[in-house]
Amino acid sequence: MLVMRPAQMADLAAVQRLAADSLVGVTSLPDDAGRLSDKIAASQASFAAEVGFNGEESYFFVLEDSESGRLLGCCGIVASAGYSEPFYSFRNETFVHASRSLGIHNKIHVLSLCHDLTGNSLLTSFYMEPALLNSVWAELNSRARLLFVASYPERFSDAVVVEIVGLSDEQGESPFWDAVGRNFFDMNYIEAERLCGLKSRTFLAELMPHYPIYVPLLPDAAQESMGQVHPRAQITFDILMREGFETDHYIDIFDGGPTLNARTSSIRSIAQSRLVPVLLADAGAPPSKNARPYLVANGQLQDFRAVVAELEWVPGKPVSLSREVAEALGVGAGASVRLVAV
Known part of the structure; x- marks a missing residue:
């Protein structure tokens, strides 16, 4: 039987095995023993703490085969995204350019760097062994943490967000990163995401353009990749869409993947x-x-x-x-x- 439970320090080696196979864009699962050890320690402290409101806590779960003891997946929840530093996203907006004398009225899609979602609870660190992605166990790994939220609502925000990994090819090249982020950093997408996993996304985000980006000026490949989901993240995306999350307002600042958001009380696994x-x-x-x-x-x-x-x-x-x-x-x-x- 597969059982979801809080991660323990004894799981470290197995968790690192899962992290090594996770997608490049899952920066909350770095293939680094020190960072993962800190992650498990922070989770244990959060479970042990007396909490009356959502703060700096983070909760990390593993999916274990109770017969073999093998870990087959993991997932997490951060009580407050950006508790100690802003949580950045690109917000989809529309600018209107008009000239009455010329009779021209154009609506232009732009991306604005924002931290609107700072303070919301954040679903993170999802990994499932590929052979189980199309099974009921993926539902368990993704949704059971929402039952934890339902049992302890005082520990979480009244809104939840989750970043879904965007498109990149087999060589790890991301069309959106190449069109936007790479212009501000002398590194490729894999290097940028790895650096974020080992350090912080915020210091890179702060070097991103703070003026609106006019989407029509981006290459076609970058425009087409915006809001698109990496094939290995599709199951996660589908599960969360059935939970009632919305996709239209925000995208990830590095790979352009969708950033989903929902009111906590309206999420299916919590409400039902x-x-x-x-x-x-x-x-x-x-x-x-x-x-x-x-x-x-x-x-x-x-x-x-x-x-x-x-x-x-x-x-x-x-x-x-x-x-x-x-x-x-x-x-x-x-x-x-x-x-x-x-």
């Missing part, structure tokens, strides 16, 4: 999840023919656990869990779990 009492099924009971898959989380803090389980649940009634599922979640009869349909 329910806290339900637990009953334990009789040992050896056959599975119901009417069962369907649910994401199930125990709602605990430092011992947070989430799984996918086939359940026959009637809203307003307790949920019957198998002994295996209850053990994986660390709950017993009379406890409560939070669940939402897959």
Whole structure:
């Protein structure tokens, strides 16, 4: 059974293995033992802290095969994007250029560097072994952290954002970076993203152009790549779109990938999840023919656990869990779990 849980320092080597295979644009997963160790330590401190509002906390989860102990994925949440430094994006805007005497009225698409999304909670660090991307386990890895948000709303903002990795080719060349960022830095896209992962995105962002960029002046390849999703990030994008995230307003300042945003209370896994009492099924009971898959989380803090389980649940009634599922979640009869349909 695959179980999502908070990362521990003992996971460091396995997490670095996942980071080494992650996309170049996932700067929150650098292939660097020191940075990953700091990331896990910060997460452990955040889970242990008493929190009344969203601050500098960050939470890092791993997806573990409970039988083999192998890690198959990871994901994270930052309570406040840009807590210690601005969180930059390009905002899509329209400028109007008009001349009454000439009868000309043009609407021009421009990109304006902004930090509108600073302070929002940020979904980060998503990685899933490629063989599992088209499975229900990708839903678990992406959405179960939203059940954590639903259980502890005081720890997070009233809005959530997530940066989706944009287009780059097999050599790591990004059309958007080559047209914009590379003009201000003597480095290619891979070098820039690696530097961001090891240091900070902000110092590079502060050297980006602060005046609006007129999109029609960019090369066609750069214009076409804006808001586009890297093929390996498509599953993540699709899951979050089903969750109710919007795509139209912001793009990433480096690769032009979409920056999604949503009100926390309207995200499907949060709005539709329910806290339900637990009953334990009789040992050896056959599975119901009417069962369907649910994401199930125990709602605990430092011992947070989430799984996918086939359940026959009637809203307003307790949920019957198998002994295996209850053990994986660390709950017993009379406890409560939070669940939402897959």
